[in-house]
Amino acid sequence: MLRTLIMTVGVVAAAAALGFGAVYFMSEARLRDAARGSAFDAAIPSDAASLERGRHIARTRGCFGCHGQQLEGKDFGEQWDWPERAVAPNLAAYARAHDAATMEAAIRQGIGADGRALMAMPSFNFTRLTDDDTAALIAFLRSAPVTKSDLPEAKLGWSVRFDLARGAETTMTDWVRAVPALRVDAAAEPERARGEYLAMTMCNECHGLDVRGQMLFGPPTPDLAMVAAISRADFERLITTGVGVGVGGRELGLMGLVAPDRFPALTSEEIDALYAYLVSLAGEPAAPDVFWRPAP
Ligand code: HEC
Ligand code: HEC
Structure with a gap:
């Protein structure tokens, strides 16, 4: 009886160890399935x-x-x-x-x-x-x-x-890998291209990889095409103070925390470009079938 019990416990423990081992091994394999692209060899400036x-x-x-x-x-x-x-x-x-x-x-x-x-x-x-x-x-x-x-x-x-x-x-x-490519042609539309670059390296952390809204995790964030509904002055106030301008009727939570830490440092040319780009999204349909914004 005692022997059977000890054996059962032993088998269960061994199976559990194997299971954890397999999970560990497979998760490490996923993490290591990440080959670097070509090595970055740009000169690092010092001026x-x-x-x-x-x-x-x-x-x-x-x-x-x-x-x-x-x-x-x-x-x-x-x-x-x-x-x-x-x-x-x-x-x-x-x-x-x-x-x-x-x-x-x-x-x-x-x-x-x-x-x-x-x-x-x-x-x-x-x-x-x-x-x-x-x-x-x-x-x-x-x-x-x-x-x-x-x-x-x-x-x-x-x-x-x-x-x-x-x-x-x-x-x-x-x-x-899922981040969309930049689309605006910088030669033809330099300001909108600058704005796209800023949006796609600042706002897409939270507003979806294409800045058209995100519902996968954390507080849901609006499609930034909504900026078309606010003035340039209200936009600047919103992103530099983190205090909402009442457009979506939202109390700002996370946005209110990050905005005053990051965006007061933007130059007014950067804010112009960002505003021009976001306003221009208003007429464009947003991709419906992306993982960070599942179909409702
Ligand atoms: C760290 C996450 C984060 C980043 C980065 C971020 N936002 Fe937000 N933003 C949010 C969240 C979350 C909300 C929804 C309200 C809330 O919970 O604060 C929001 C709301 C907004 C709103 C709606 C405000 C309202 O009154 O309804 C605007 C406009 C906005 N963000 C613009 C931007 C712009 C432009 C950038 C880039 C310069 C940006 N956000 C970067 C998280 C972020
Ligand atoms: C939302 C929070 C967040 C922001 C914003 C952020 N980081 Fe990180 N970073 C982390 C965390 C958390 C880690 C630890 C690794 C992990 O958990 O993925 C990390 C790790 C790193 C690492 C070490 C990676 C390694 O393990 O070898 C570097 C380098 C780094 N960050 C650079 C930056 C730089 C540069 C910026 C600004 C451009 C930045 N991070 C912005 C949260 C952040």
Whole structure:
């Protein structure tokens, strides 16, 4: 009797170990199924204007919001129950420890220094950054003073591993691949092209990969074609203060948090271009069959 019990317990434990092992192995295989594109070999500038440009990119793209105002890193701990524990690394320290190609792979391709796909870093928001802007960003991060910080280990969690293993979860490289190409011809319409570039490297973090709205996770975000309903002055006030202008009758939550951290740094030319592009979306139908905006 006791022997049978011990054997049963042993078999169950062995099966469980095998199961966890398989989930671990398959989830790691998914994470490692992320080949870097050709290595980034743009020259990293060191002149003052490029460093300032890099700081501007970091500020307006939210690096400070998630990686800390001193770029010292941030533990998202309990705030995000997914992927169990997200920890944004100390970026100033990271920039000194890694070469430009490794940094570019993390920023634009969603691949970490260990060769595994990232899960929580929004590289899809940065994948359309130009080589010049990426090089300036890397230059700035390397020049930023390192503030010491004590960060815990990031954790992936079994439920995410299980979803990865059965193909029910996406990695950052999947998201990066899903970002639509820029469409506006810069030679024919320079201002609208600048606006598209800004929208597709700033606003598509939350407003859908095509900035036409998102309903997959977090608070649902509106289709930014709605900007056509507000004036240029109200638009500027909204994105630089994070206080709603009453157009959708919404209380601003997340938008109210990120806007004042990121967008007051935009120049008025940038706001003009962004406004021109978003207003021009009003007549265009939005793609109905995309995963970040499932059909209702
Ligand atoms: C929404 C929050 C968020 C924003 C915005 C963000 N990051 Fe991250 N970043 C993270 C998290 C969380 C990680 C840890 C890896 C993970 O969980 O995917 C990370 C990881 C990284 C890494 C290390 C990747 C590795 O493991 O090798 C680099 C480099 C990085 N971020 C650069 C940037 C830069 C540059 C910006 C601004 C252009 C930026 N991040 C903006 C959250 C963010
Ligand atoms: C970190 C996520 C995030 C980013 C980045 C972001 N937004 Fe939002 N935005 C939201 C959310 C969420 C809402 C819905 C209201 C809320 O919950 O704050 C919203 C609402 C809005 C609204 C509607 C306001 C109203 O009164 O109804 C506008 C317009 C808007 N965002 C414009 C932008 C523009 C332009 C950008 C890029 C420059 C941008 N947002 C970037 C999350 C974001």
